[in-house]
Amino acid sequence: MAALTTYFQQTIAQGSLPCLHRAVFFPISRWLAVGVILLGTLAPALANPPLLFPEKTARIALDPGHGGRDTGAQGPTGLLEKDVCLELARKLALRFETLYQVTLTRSDDYQVEIKQRAAIANQADADLLISLHTGASFVHSARGISIYYHTAASRSISSNDMPRSGESDDRQQWEQTQNRHQSASLALATVIKKYLDQDPDAPRCSIHGAPLAVLEGADMPAVLIEIGHITHPATEAKLADPQSRERLAEQIYYGVQAFLSERIRSHGQ
Ligand SMILES: [Zn+2]
Numbered sequence: 001m002a003a004l005t006t007y008f009q010q011t012i013a014q015g016s017l018p019c020l021h022r023a024v025f026f027p028i029s030r031w032l033a034v035g036v037i038l039l040g041t042l043a044p045a046l047a048n049p050p051l052l053f054p055e056k057t058a059r060i061a062l063d064p065g066h067g068g069r070d071t072g073a074q075g076p077t078g079l080l081e082k083d084v085c086l087e088l089a090r091k092l093a094l095r096f097e098t099l100y101q102v103t104l105t106r107s108d109d110y111q112v113e114i115k116q117r118a119a120i121a122n123q124a125d126a127d128l129l130i131s132l133h134t135g136a137s138f139v140h141s142a143r144g145i146s147i148y149y150h151t152a153a154s155r156s157i158s159s160n161d162m163p164r165s166g167e168s169d170d171r172q173q174w175e176q177t178q179n180r181h182q183s184a185s186l187a188l189a190t191v192i193k194k195y196l197d198q199d200p201d202a203p204r205c206s207i208h209g210a211p212l213a214v215l216e217g218a219d220m221p222a223v224l225i226e227i228g229h230i231t232h233p234a235t236e237a238k239l240a241d242p243q244s245r246e247r248l249a250e251q252i253y254y255g256v257q258a259f260l261s262e263r264i265r266s267h268g269q
Pocket of ligand 1: 065066072073081133134
């Protein structure tokens with residue numbers, strides 16, 4: 001396109017259009033050239049969707065559960081939770097990277113401590129965190145997608161829990177970090193559910209609040225998605241299927257897009 005535009009600009013400048021009726025052809029060709037130039041200008045805008053964050057690129061943190069010796073749950077034929085989560089995170093990263101900055105808490109098959117995962121997201125100044133897991137159950141008929149957001153653990157205070165100077169201040173601060181984002185995390189869960197529920201073949205997904213060590217220290221809206229019970233034979237087959245994973249990635253991606261768009265509309269950020 002650029003080469004064609006240059007050609008028309010040069011030929012107009014040189015008056016060298018191959019036409020015997022220059023008086024007629026010249027204005028027409030000039031309009032044609034203007035059209036080509038305009039198309040050249042518009043082409044990139046048409047090819048890419050508009051940026052949601054014109055001044056600031058949003059940052060997405062993706063947390064593939066488990067890794068390394070921590071394999072997570074295992075399906076009836078041996079599919080491992082850690083592998084499914086990493087594959088899905090990679091697919092999501094490819095989609096998100098077109099618009100946002102993406103941080104993976106692990107990018108390969110190695111172990112990352114639970115608290116380290118939220119710390120990585122905080123360090124990256126992420127705008128939201130999505131932790132990916134599969135469900136598992138001793139009841140093999142259990143299936144369906146669950147989305148969790150963090151709620152503070154209600155625990156009775158014993159003398160052992162009484163704050164001690166120094167260490168307990170930091171610990172308490174860490175444990176309460178995600179509480180500030182609880183309503184936004186629930187909103188994120190709700191909008192992702194809306195897109196996951198668009199799959200007519202899948203059971204409707206559910207949302208739960210629970211104390212989650214992996215999310216408690218995250219200083220941004222955060223959810224944990226259990227993308228189906230890997231222990232259910234049909235679900236295991238689905239999670240092993242690249243097309244099904246792609247569909248899952250697409251639904252989560254659209255959910256996040258909708259969440260970020262809504263935040264921009266309501267908060268202007
Ligand atoms: Zn897990």
